Amino acid sequence: MAPYDKGARQRADDRVRHANGTPAARSSKHRGYRAADPSQPRQKQRWDADARRGREAQGERPARPNWEPRDGGQRRDDRGGRGFDRNERAPRRFERDDRAPRRDDDRGGRRFDRDDRAPRRFDRDDRAPRRDDDRGGRRFDRDDRAPRRFDRDERAPRRDDERAPRRFDRDDRAPRRSFDRDDRAPRRDDDRAPRRFDRDDRAPRRDDDRAPRRFDRDDRAPRRDQDDRQRRSFDRDDRAPRRFDRDDRAPRRSSDRDDRPQRRSFDEDRAPRRDRDDSRGSYVPADDVKLEKLQAEATVAADVEGVSFTDLGIGGNISRTLAEMGATSPFPIQAATIPDVLAGKDVLGRGRTGSGKTIAFGAPLVEKLMEHGGGTKRKMGRAPRALILAPTRELALQIDRTVQPIARSVGLFTTQIYGGVPYGRQEGALERGVDIIVGTPGRVQDLMNKGKLDLSEVVVSVLDEADHMCDLGFLEPVREILSATAEVTPQGNRAQKLLFSATLDAQVASLVSEFLHEPSVHEVAGEDQASSTIDHRVLVVEQRQKDQVLEELVAGDGKTIVFARTRAYAERLADQFEDAGIRATSLHGDLNQSRRTRNLQLLTSGRVNVLVATDVAARGIHVDDVSLVVQADAPDDYKAYMHRSGRTGRAGKEGTVVTIVPRGRIRKIEGILENAEIEADLVQAAPGDGIVAELAAR
């Protein structure tokens, strides 16, 4: 009792003073002791809960993140032990390491330890970053992840591989983890340290150095590759008809439901609430419902031949920068939307990411800012005047890589505002003053609520993947953000809203009716997935043979992206592939941001052949030369199918999309294909079948 009491007394003293400061301190202090012992752990926990509630009351953020499972809080409470441990991570991890097998269960508590956990589950990846911060020893860590596994052909230890890295990483922490496999970890280090080291160190650098380059590629590849010729050829022939077909079908599928939002979508009358509610209720049926495409003015390559960016109204500096980036002449979507944006109109644009869409809004946006920016350009602490929102961090980054050089060419600054990274840098940038914000809704809203981000001077707002932004969970934040932007420019014109997506349909109706004014609608003929150079296949596979078939499919030499429905499955598949000697990595929301960035880079740089991802990678992500897209789980809807499959067959190259379905899902996938207007062979397949080997060889 004695030793403990000392500490407890100290704390009790503090509590008494803070809590009430009553003169009865002594006796209450005494009582306080006893209470303190058992309650002390809980004390902190309660405090946290109070603090959270307080923050929520201030409107800062919800007590529970909206992506968190409902029972998250409860679980946490149940685990009293963890709740108060929060700050003491070492012990925790330690415990968890023991629980490794249960990792999935850990998720309830996710919110507060995300970073911590990532390591747990995906050992290799997470730790690397930590070490980086701490030590020179980094390299080893990093290597552990991707490279390592491949190196280890010895599979017997398979499971060892999974864990070895973790423990191994933390040799320092040996006491915590060391238990099982200290023996092996060291070995590997010794053997491979040199190699990995090299790789690891360089990998990061490359990212930094090449960001611009890659960026260029992203933009250029599509442009250059998708020559005017190509586009024209398929655009005209194939698509025009298709689009019309779709319009016809929409009604068929969803009868009256679809009609409401569609019809209203571009009426100026505002019935935002009703629209929204209606759409929420009726848009998300169990089946893949196809909404009417928006009435659009189609632009084809012939329309833009011989036109230059300058002709469209883009200034010399920006035009030169575009040329340096590889955009020497405008693509159709750009030719269609740039004049309207410059004219101050609201615009809806349909065009695949990476095919010129970013510049279609980026270039005129910068031009517009110059126009009504005036002398305030350089002012410290100036509020941003343009906002670009994207549904994922990776996409926001990719957009910024395109827009930033355009902005800089005329002395404007951009900054990225997205989650998963420290606030300091972002807040610092805002304090210094920026002109264009590129980000994701969560962090933008967060900084808005903290008073760090003032959107009241934003006169141009862009929603990329706008239809996706209307998905459950995105619509509300987006509405709040848009509501915080300016209604009119300093010159008294209406502030602009621009919505872009490869699958822009009536799902955006509520946003359109609430925020847009007489928008002009454009699309590029031939820009959707159905165009193309992509061979679509469906393999009907027995559930228990699925993983084996997948492994055979991804064993080929070409770059492959595998889509899985859940994070856990994505991670498991990546592990399985690595265990099989295939260079693979994963991309999903359970990884911390540095890991996400790095793993994506592993694929773009070719250090791995296979990326297993959730739908976080379905939209907008451009990786050169992906020859095969495998859908380990069927997509939710036809739009997901189109976006996922659009990761391949880019740049006019050949691509193959293989969708694995169990027998029971055949009808579902057929419906999706029909809506996507894609024809695909559907065959049964089992491990070792010729068809599997043939597809893998591509």
Place this chain on the structure above:
DNA sequence: AAAAAAT
């Protein structure tokens, strides 16, 4: 139901 997005 899951995914994404804020700590």
